[in-house]
Amino acid sequence: MDLPVELRGAIDSELAGRPPKELVKLVEELSSRYRTDLQAAAHERLVKSADDAAAYAAFRLPATYGAVYGALCQIKAQLPEFHPSSLLDVGAGPGTVMWAAHHRDLWQGSLEKVTLLEREPAMISLGKRLAAWSSLVSIQEAEWMAVDLTEDWETSSHDLVAAAYVLGELPAGARRLFIQRLWEKTAGALVIIEPGTPAGFVRIQKARQMLLAVGGRIVAPCPHSGACPMDAGDWCHFSQRIPRSRLHRQVKAGELGYEDEKFAFVAFSRQPGETVQGRVVRHPQIRKGHVRLKVCTSSGLTDWVVSRKEKDVYRQARNLKWGSPVNWS
Numbered sequence: 001m002d003l004p005v006e007l008r009g010a011i012d013s014e015l016a017g018r019p020p021k022e023l024v025k026l027v028e029e030l031s032s033r034y035r036t037d038l039q040a041a042a043h044e045r046l047v048k049s050a051d052d053a054a055a056y057a058a059f060r061l062p063a064t065y066g067a068v069y070g071a072l073c074q075i076k077a078q079l080p081e082f083h084p085s086s087l088l089d090v091g092a093g094p095g096t097v098m099w100a101a102h103h104r105d106l107w108q109g110s111l112e113k114v115t116l117l118e119r120e121p122a123m124i125s126l127g128k129r130l131a132a133w134s135s136l137v138s139i140q141e142a143e144w145m146a147v148d149l150t151e152d153w154e155t156s157s158h159d160l161v162a163a164a165y166v167l168g169e170l171p172a173g174a175r176r177l178f179i180q181r182l183w184e185k186t187a188g189a190l191v192i193i194e195p196g197t198p199a200g201f202v203r204i205q206k207a208r209q210m211l212l213a214v215g216g217r218i219v220a221p222c223p224h225s226g227a228c229p230m231d232a233g234d235w236c237h238f239s240q241r242i243p244r245s246r247l248h249r250q251v252k253a254g255e256l257g258y259e260d261e262k263f264a265f266v267a268f269s270r271q272p273g274e275t276v277q278g279r280v281v282r283h284p285q286i287r288k289g290h291v292r293l294k295v296c297t298s299s300g301l302t303d304w305v306v307s308r309k310e311k312d313v314y315r316q317a318r319n320l321k322w323g324s325p326v327n328w329s
């Protein structure tokens, strides 16, 4: 999975005038602010200036794009008949969800109207400049709304509603109403994505409980709508590998040509989707003669050991990945 060429070109052009050293400094400042402020739950404005927005594009956008893509792919697999024509991207930043939802594997062919809600003018300006690089009319002509999500906001309902990496930036007391509003605006499916950390997962679990209570149908990743079986201290999350550009490697001071973004998410819909028997919630361990899988099912979390002797099942098990649905035939 890589960023679309147009988005990569747009980001490179945004960052082109900035010496790598300056970017590294901006990125360090932004990431330290994210660590401190989110941990302290201060909920300060984290991205305030054009510099911050540029650092976000360099440091976070490729990874959050990857996470959103990963979550949306799970939704698409569960809702094969869902062809959203409208998207509401809430806490949009530079429009990450909009770009990911238009991936050719996803809903490029059906999306016609996009609305993005974002508080920070610097993010909105950046998002509009990036969008100008797209060849897709729905991205170019997306409607950007300057909105503070902790205040009263209004928009029409949309087929697909997404809030990526924003729930944790809102004050805890504002989250319940926020999720309720998201669901009110959802005509088809709603997805909430958070960092794949214990704290991100707790927020996702709470959102899951709330949405189940108002009659939402769970789409992904959970294969059931019973109580979440994750043990205390453990957390359900997934991982998406994203290649790093040369600039990205410089900015992140990393040697690796890729990064693995961990994310937690939950998706609900108004219509029932395909059912699955289970979901692989850790990297499968392929050992000599057997495969070990941690699978979430309606009877709880199970550790399955599939021996090579069980020929057909073993063949299926070898192809499973972290996040794969499991349907034993």
Ligand SMILES: C[S@@+](CC[C@H](N)C(=O)[O-])C[C@H]1O[C@@H](n2cnc3c(N)ncnc32)[C@H](O)[C@@H]1O
Pocket (backbone or CB within 6 Å): 047, 060, 061, 064, 065, 090, 091, 092, 093, 094, 095, 096, 097, 117, 118, 119, 120, 123, 147, 148, 149, 150, 163, 164, 165, 166, 169, 170
């Ligand atoms: C971590 S970024 C995520 C951006 C994008 N969704 C992504 O996945 O890359 C969080 C975004 O939420 C926005 N945000 C945070 N609090 C907000 C609020 N109260 N109202 C509107 N936007 C807010 C921030 O300005 C920022 O752009």
